[in-house]
Amino acid sequence: MTIPAGSLLTAQDLRKAYGPTTALDGAEFSIHPGEVVAVMGPSGSGKSTLLHCLAGIVMPDSGSITYNGREVTAMSDAERSALRRSEFGFVFQFGQLVPELTCVENVALPLRLSGSSRKEAERTALAWMERLEVDELRKKRPGEVSGGQGQRVAVARALVTNPRVVFADEPTGALDSFNGERVMELLTDAARSANTAVVLVTHEARVAAYSDREIVVRDGRSRDMERVV
Amino acid sequence: MSIGHTLLGLLESGPRHGYDLKRAFDEKFGHDRPLHYGQVYSTMSRLLKHGLVEVDGIEAGGGPERKRYAITEAGITDVGRWLATPEKPEPYLQSTLYTKVVLALLTHRDAGDILDTQRSEHLRSMRILTDRKRKGDLADQLICDHALFHLEADLRWLELTAARLDKLREAVTR
Ligand SMILES: Nc1ncnc2c1ncn2[C@@H]1O[C@H](COP(=O)(O)OP(=O)(O)OP(=O)(O)O)[C@@H](O)[C@H]1O
Ligand SMILES: [Mg+2]
Numbered sequence: 001m002t003i004p005a006g007s008l009l010t011a012q013d014l015r016k017a018y019g020p021t022t023a024l025d026g027a028e029f030s031i032h033p034g035e036v037v038a039v040m041g042p043s044g045s046g047k048s049t050l051l052h053c054l055a056g057i058v059m060p061d062s063g064s065i066t067y068n069g070r071e072v073t074a075m076s077d078a079e080r081s082a083l084r085r086s087e088f089g090f091v092f093q094f095g096q097l098v099p100e101l102t103c104v105e106n107v108a109l110p111l112r113l114s115g116s117s118r119k120e121a122e123r124t125a126l127a128w129m130e131r132l133e134v135d136e137l138r139k140k141r142p143g144e145v146s147g148g149q150g151q152r153v154a155v156a157r158a159l160v161t162n163p164r165v166v167f168a169d170e171p172t173g174a175l176d177s178f179n180g181e182r183v184m185e186l187l188t189d190a191a192r193s194a195n196t197a198v199v200l201v202t203h204e205a206r207v208a209a210y211s212d213r214e215i216v217v218r219d220g221r222s223r224d225m226e227r228v229v
Numbered sequence: 230m231s232i233g234h235t236l237l238g239l240l241e242s243g244p245r246h247g248y249d250l251k252r253a254f255d256e257k258f259g260h261d262r263p264l265h266y267g268q269v270y271s272t273m274s275r276l277l278k279h280g281l282v283e284v285d286g287i288e289a290g291g292g293p294e295r296k297r298y299a300i301t302e303a304g305i306t307d308v309g310r311w312l313a314t315p316e317k318p319e320p321y322l323q324s325t326l327y328t329k330v331v332l333a334l335l336t337h338r339d340a341g342d343i344l345d346t347q348r349s350e351h352l353r354s355m356r357i358l359t360d361r362k363r364k365g366d367l368a369d370q371l372i373c374d375h376a377l378f379h380l381e382a383d384l385r386w387l388e389l390t391a392a393r394l395d396k397l398r399e400a401v402t403r
Contacts, residue, residue: 038352040348042388042391042392043392185363203388204381205348205351205352205355205380205381205384205385206355206359206377206381208352208355209352209355209356209358209359209377210359211352211356212356214348214349214352216345216348218341218345223345225345225346225348225349225352
């Protein structure tokens with residue numbers, strides 16, 4: 001594959017096996033700043049594994065991942081976790097909010113971890129919560145809000161550090177279609193206005209319709225539908 | 230659905246007589262609407278005229294059903310092109326898509342590719358509707374949602390089919 005000019009994050013020939021199971025078998029990927037790319041494909045095809053590799057959470061057995069000109073597979077664990085903290089945001093299907101903290105504390109957490117003062121962090125957090133229409137929940141704990149509300153809080157937390165890439169794995173998987181679409185609308189609006197790239201794993205077509213283009217993963221290999229047609 | 234392409238595709242596995250083609254078509258695709266012999270012969274003569282099939286022999290006894298047809302290189306290319314071109318997202322597309330998938334399996338082409346290309350075509354329409362919905366008023370939103378749910382139904386069928394391609398291959402090539 002030739003790497004498209006201006007890509008922020010690219011992967012080439014990624015391979016990853018878990019024991020006898022091949023999860024990735026030569027997968028490729030690329031995304032531009034501000035682009036929303038849907039990752040689709042059957043269950044077990046390697047979508048989450050691809051996302052975890054791209055985000056530096058899982059190391060591939062071989063292949064190359066380049067973020068902003070730097071080779072991710074050559075970084076130390078510490079460098080990769082610094083990269084994740086400063087440049088990436090994450091939204092998953094469930095269970096990502098810390099149950100003991102209030103919603104605003106949850107959203108502020110990534111800023112606190114990178115050294116912001118509590119006051120400063122919570123002010124920024126609240127601004128994001130307003131944007132995602134969940135600022136009224138600031139004092140509640142995750143156990144006291146609905147699934148759709150909790151997911152919007154999680155999106156606010158993913159965006160609070162102004163990441164350059166948001167990784168979302170089935171972010172609407174546990175929501176009904178109205179709430180799922182609302183989350184997508186808010187996530188993609190916020191991402192577009194901040195030029196944040198979004199890697200969106202989903203099996204739902206209505207959710208994928210919020211993306212700019214899709215890639216399909218089958219048997220650990222990816223297919224970029226834009227470049228085929 | 231394109232009967233011409235379907236009959237052509239059925240010829241890829243080897244030459245067949247007119248009556249044999251009709252039988253194969255009815256068995257695989259014509260459950261509710263078997264072909265008339267007339268349709269078969271008018272289609273075959275059109276394909277002959279375009280050089281997509283050739284007459285491979287005529288059985289003694291005469292009648293048009295006794296002609297044996299073979300696909301030409303141009304015919305194979307034509308089937309390939311038809312299979313690779315996504316269908317315009319519209320109602321009742323599943324019968325055409327089903328036919329394409331089965332033909333791809335029968336002719337050892339990649340049926341998954343057909344489904345990927347079709348998904349992509351559907352998503353293209355869905356993106357346009359989603360964009361209109363985001364910018365529109367409530368009426369626009371409701372109208373777009375209706376269209377989106379229909380396209381989504383096609384895609385759910387497509388994903389289920391994709392997940393069962395191996396089983397379908399076994400069933401149709403048996
Ligand atoms: N930590 C792991 N240990 C062992 N096998 C794993 C692990 N993670 C993934 N796998 C295997 O790797 C393959 C790809 O899994 P992956 O989670 O990437 O699929 P997926 O496309 O995200 O599926 P789904 O749509 O069901 O979430 C599967 O066969 C899975 O069982
Ligand atoms: Mg997964």
